[in-house]
Amino acid sequence: MDNRPLGVFDSGIGGLTVVRALHELLPNEQLIYLGDTARVPYGNKSAETIIRYSREISRFLRSKNVKAIIVACNTASAYALTVLRAELNIPVFGVIEPGVSAALSATHNNRVGIIGTIGTINSGAYQNRLREQNPALAITAQATPLLVPLIEEDWLEHSATRVILDEYLWPLRLAGIDTLVLACTHYPLLKPTLTNLLGHHIALVDSAQTCARFVHEALARDGLLSTADGEPPLEVYLTDLPVHFQKAGGRFLRKTLAHVSVVSVEDC
């Protein structure tokens, strides 16, 4: 047992979908969330910059005495996970390995699609790991950079979103995929729209839920689960307090954000 908190970070507020999934599975764990809203988004920035930002945030979370760090951002998981694991002496979890395992379990026809930011898709992180584990897979990866702004604008059901999704999804449809990896922690909010467009026969792999299950199993296996009573409050730190944050944050977390502080991580 280990009653120290779990640190979770993302480029912005999308990672709150991971916090929600973690809280549902592990209600007794204290969660500390850092959203790098002053430098969001990471999806179209370079590997060097993402690694630098991820190091600064990890130092901040370490200063909060966390027992493990969960990189709740696909772009940061793609670029920075190896570096963070080499440099930190606590477990570091990303969203990619859990998503890869879930996709491998879900597919029956070995045709898997991936949608994510330009950074996540260009990194090849999902494609390489999927191929390593099953060389027979046919993988279709599509960068979908407009989805995060559409989700942040709350245009989930808007006709423009359907037009944009139609354009993004046609190569995946053409490829006959039966499994679609949502390789961005914003995308779980689009699940109903995606199911409407693609039909129920295509399995959607949700980064947030698969990551939370993976973390749960790893903590249980290594004897790191908390034995504290009650539901500790979520501590949220942001590097900038954006306009409409409470509203948007509430949509990702599905509850009101109570304890929010603005911090700088650049000196960390």
Added chain:
Amino acid sequence: MDNRPLGVFDSGIGGLTVVRALHELLPNEQLIYLGDTARVPYGNKSAETIIRYSREISRFLRSKNVKAIIVACNTASAYALTVLRAELNIPVFGVIEPGVSAALSATHNNRVGIIGTIGTINSGAYQNRLREQNPALAITAQATPLLVPLIEEDWLEHSATRVILDEYLWPLRLAGIDTLVLACTHYPLLKPTLTNLLGHHIALVDSAQTCARFVHEALARDGLLSTADGEPPLEVYLTDLPVHFQKAGGRFLRKTLAHVSVVSVEDC
């Protein structure tokens, strides 16, 4: 006369439209551009953060011995211009005053529309200055946060862009505007699409061109124009080298970017 360079900055690469307009009017001026691509976009971040970033960038440009600074970003102009002017002993130009003057000259029916980022529109910077100078104006301001991602995706003529613009523009049409201020340095790339949608009877005020004319007049008036011969090369500094930067940069500047360096301004 003053042969020192002009410093120009923006949150990203949109401000290259201002560089292009400046270069057309002032081909002998040496231009140094800083695009804060590691922290782009500014449009949905807080005033405090935008001011901090603008200060750091101004210190970087000062270290390059610039004779004036042009804030080629509407959000930074809205939030940081007063602070920069108070702190720097060289002229600091923004894009808002020139846009306001151009809009006042362009309108015949006193109904003016403004489109820009959430930050620019929420700051009220355009609305307040327009009203100060003509209290009889009817102003309709609309935040249009999806336009920058659409422009960066190069979907200028895409059906999704038309659907989104239709939604954003209907309150402006309803208000019967005859003048639309494009209060973001990305938006000049949308001018043909906007003219198609709105018709030629609505004047489009282009931040980039109006700013360049304003700077030209001010430098001439104050005897600060360069007397150097030839066309000095454009120096471009970025805080991150994003994917597809050359392609996107070329679209904003309409020529290939030759001298690009990646720098950090956080220590400035």
